[in-house]
């Protein structure tokens with residue numbers, strides 16, 4: 001955990017914010033902003049939020065207004081952006097011709113957490129503040145490529161067939177593994193272009209369906225420019241004891257999704273991990289977002305941008321068959337040939353050799369995209385999306401219409 005960054009924006013807040021500020025974002029970061037501003041004795045005028053369900057109501061005793069309201073003369077105050085979707089919020093404000101907005105890194109950097117009371121633990125506060133400060137810094141330092149995460153898909157095969165799998169595994173009729181050589185080459189090209197990455201996530205389908213997972217892990221452990229290596233599993237497969245050594249590293253943590261009875265080997269897997277001193281977290285999952293449908297939505301461009309801007313996985317880089325995508329939906333929907341290919345939605349790492357060029361392309365994909373072609377076919381993953389029960393199984397792959 002870093003939490004306090006040196007490279008924060010320098011703002012004379014006594015001067016800039018002497019008459020008060022407006023806070024954009026009512027999430028948990030918004031709560032921490034209240035605490036930070038209290039410590040600085042800066043008055044909050046009101047909150048702004050994109051979620052219509054929150055507008056014209058109170059948030060922690062403050063009024064919540066829509067972004068459009070900020071155009072009125074009552075709201076001529078500086079605006080503090082408190083969300084990981086800050087890029088979209090800034091675009092929204094620019095479109096309203098509002099320029100006096102600020103990142104909150106300078107504020108969070110000085111937040112004294114000792115007396116802060118939120119539903120988060122102190123450690124969780126630090127992790128979230130860390131992530132926010134890191135994201136702001138990554139966007140600001142244009143000559144560096146710092147990223148949050150990479151999802152490394154080892155296989156389309158899964159030991160379960162969840163009908164609402166957000167990674168669209170339920171649609172694969174003949175799932176295949178990653179080609180090992182292609183995988184090695186594309187990981188190399190990616191890691192050699194990136195300055196720093198918080199997290200590499202090993203996923204599938206079920207990553208333990210991939211026989212050479214231990215070799216992939218060894219390859220990843222040879223890099224130094226990332227922090228954590230997370231292995232996601234559904235608790236149906238326990239690795240053989242002779243493979244245990246491959247997973248014994250401080251950077252590695254297992255995240256086990258517990259969907260109940262169908263994850264039949266969780267106790268054995270936990271025993272294997274504890275016995276071998278490998279870190280793990282088991283998370284009970286009962287609900288998912290309803291985001292696995294593939295259908296053409298007739299939305300106007302502004303709404304598509306809004307859905308992308310508020311999507312919780314709009315920066316979830318996904319490496320699949322040598323191509324780098326901005327989210328798992330885009331990767332698999334395109335791979336399944338279920339949506340038209342939009343060339344600017346992905347980067348073909350296999351075709352590129354120059355790390356400077358790759359770096360530039362990744363930067364543009366992550367930091368400049370306003371929406372993906374795939375978003376036109378996706379139900380979205382924001383606060384408006386309904387929940388469905390997690391991990392309901394289907395016997396047969398789900399049918400879908402292929403694009404010719």
Ligand code: SF4
Pocket residue numbers: 158159160161162164165166167168169170204205206234391
């Ligand atoms: S959500 Fe279900 S189908 Fe999808 S990868 Fe996880 S276990 Fe497999």
Ligand code: SF4
Pocket residue numbers: 307308311312313314327328329330372374375376378379380381
């Ligand atoms: S396609 Fe767009 S809206 Fe759907 S998950 Fe990806 S980024 Fe989010």
